[in-house]
Amino acid sequence: EAEVAQSPRYKITEKSQAVAFWCDPISGHATLYWYRQILGQGPELLVQFQDESVVDDSQLPKDRFSAERLKGVDSTLKIQPAELGDSAMYLCASSDGFAEAFFGQGTRLTVV
Amino acid sequence: QKEVEQNSGPLSVPEGAIASLNCTYSDRGSQSFFWYRQYSGKSPELIMFIYSNGDKEDGRFTAQLNKASQYVSLLIRDSQPSDSATYLCAPTGGRALTFGSGTRLQVQP
Numbered sequence: 001e002a003e004v005a006q007s008p009r010y011k012i013t014e015k016s017q018a019v020a021f022w023c024d025p026i027s028g029h030a031t032l033y034w035y036r037q038i039l040g041q042g043p044e045l046l047v048q049f050q051d052e053s054v055v056d057d058s059q060l061p062k063d064r065f066s067a068e069r070l071k072g073v074d075s076t077l078k079i080q081p082a083e084l085g086d087s088a089m090y091l092c093a094s095s096d097g098f099a100e101a102f103f104g105q106g107t108r109l110t111v112v
Numbered sequence: 113q114k115e116v117e118q119n120s121g122p123l124s125v126p127e128g129a130i131a132s133l134n135c136t137y138s139d140r141g142s143q144s145f146f147w148y149r150q151y152s153g154k155s156p157e158l159i160m161f162i163y164s165n166g167d168k169e170d171g172r173f174t175a176q177l178n179k180a181s182q183y184v185s186l187l188i189r190d191s192q193p194s195d196s197a198t199y200l201c202a203p204t205g206g207r208a209l210t211f212g213s214g215t216r217l218q219v220q221p
Binding site: 033035040041042043044045048055056091093095100101102103104105106 | 116118120146154155156157158161200207208209210211212213214
């Protein structure tokens with residue numbers, strides 16, 4: 001069964017360090033989302049891609065976060081420098097248009 | 113006002129009872145509505161999708177939509193302990209999926 005792949009599953013980093021997450025969506029899915037989920041809250045959209053183009057990054061803290069999807073397939077989300085408040089689950093999801101979004105298993109980030 | 117409002121709970125129901133989960137949304141342009149279930153420490157998974165006013169049933173789950181009132185709900189009949197999870201509402205109207213904070217459901221054996 002096709003699924004969204006994310007790595008790493010867990011990441012511990014020191015504050016002020018750089019950290020990167022990778023996502024490989026379901027084959028053929030043009031839409032890719034990155035969400036951040038703090039414990040006890042719903043997923044918060046960080047960035048949405050349509051193929052290689054950013055559709056919505058209004059909630060992405062651009063002073064420290066960046067995201068790219070160069071060839072319109074896999075994507076990388078980077079944080080530099082990491083802050084204690086960035087500790088959260090980072091979820092990648094993909095969809096075929098505006099249909100159901102399928103989620104990867106997520107990356108649990110802990111900043112110490 | 114948040115785009116999507118849900119009671120965070122926890123909503124506690126006994127096994128076999130009906131659980132009723134509610135969601136209101138602010139964007140009148142929302143056309144489709146998703147309900148996702150998220151177990152603790154896991155990713156959200158889709159359980160229901162509705163786009164027409166009225167009810168949609170799938171097994172023990174019924175989604176209800178009232179666009180005039182900007183209200184969507186999820187009913188779970190014969191609740192089981194395995195239904196204990198957080199339920200996320202996500203309206204979409206041609207934009208990215210925007211999630212509510214979720215309602216945590218606890219089904220007591």
